[in-house]
Amino acid sequence: MYNFIIIFVFLLLGIVLQKAKWVPFNTHKVINNIVIYICLPALALYYIPKIEWSSELLFPISVAWIGFIVSYLFFSFLGNRLGWSKKLTGCLIITAGLGNTSFLGFPIIQALYGEEGLKTAILVDQPGSFVVLSTLGILVATLYSTGSPNGLHIAKKILFFPPFITFLVACLMNNFNFDFHQYIQFGLQKVGSLMTPLAMLSVGLQLRFDKRSQHWRFLGLGLLYKLILTPALIYLLYVVILHQHSKTIQVAIMESAMAPMITASILASSHGLKPRLSSMMIGFGIPLSFITLIFWYFVVQFI
Secondary structure, rough: HHHHHHHHHHHHHHHHHHOOOEEEEEEOHHHOOOHHHHHHOOOOOOOHHHHOHHHHHHHHHHHHHEEEEEEEHHHHHHHHHHHOOOHHHHHHHHHHOOEEEOOOOHHHHHHHHHHHHHHHHHHHHHHHHHHHHHHHHHHHHHHHHHHHOOHHHHHHHOOHHHHHHHHHHEEEEEEEOOOOHHHHHHHHHHHHHHHHHHHHHHHHHHHHOOOOOOHHHHHHHHHHHHHHHHHHHHHHHHHHOOOOHHHHHHOOOOOOHOOHHHHHHHHHOOOOOHHHHHHHHHHHHHHHHHHHHHHHHHHHOOO
């Protein structure tokens, strides 16, 4: 419940601060940098060393990869067919392709499935959503914002992306069963906990309720893919085709149905990929997802 309150309070605060003349115009850009370059790395160093690996975990880990790859194919096809700009296509690929599997996902899954469910949710988020964001996400953001940079430029963007570097370090720590002292872990957890309020503040600063906006139909398409088509795809693949029936699969499907990822919106916005649409995907996607999640919860009960 605390996470939900934080989300809406800071989203509203950002909207209110739009009217404050003393708030610099580029404040959201500064906040975006803090989220991407400080908060995300802290979360990776806190969570990933604690993960226990097994082959069964491939199902929850694959959720984010499947959702993002299909998002790329889906919106690339529509973009080429309908003549969309590269920035619009890139925005929808990133914001509809990644779900809020942590700051929405963790409390919801913990409430519904307890601590065991939370362990699965962490796997969907860290080796799943987090790594997709740090690799494929930054790749798409670079390609669709700057045209066609060479391979070396793209490789540098990924390899020197701070969250990706810390992910690699965290994986090495996991491999050697090493973790930081509890005081350092406490600090990392506290720094990482700043991500939600800061990210929602940034989204609020950019969110516009313009009835004449051309973004509405693209918003509807993006949310249709994220909230309905993605969990339907995971259900079809895992339950109908692969005949998987377990609590782990239920959690994986619920995580796939979460609202768009806050940090994905920040990434798209920071690369100039339709910042207003990116913010709308979060601002409207989060409250709407509470309705669609109820639907998916009843669906997975029959697994």
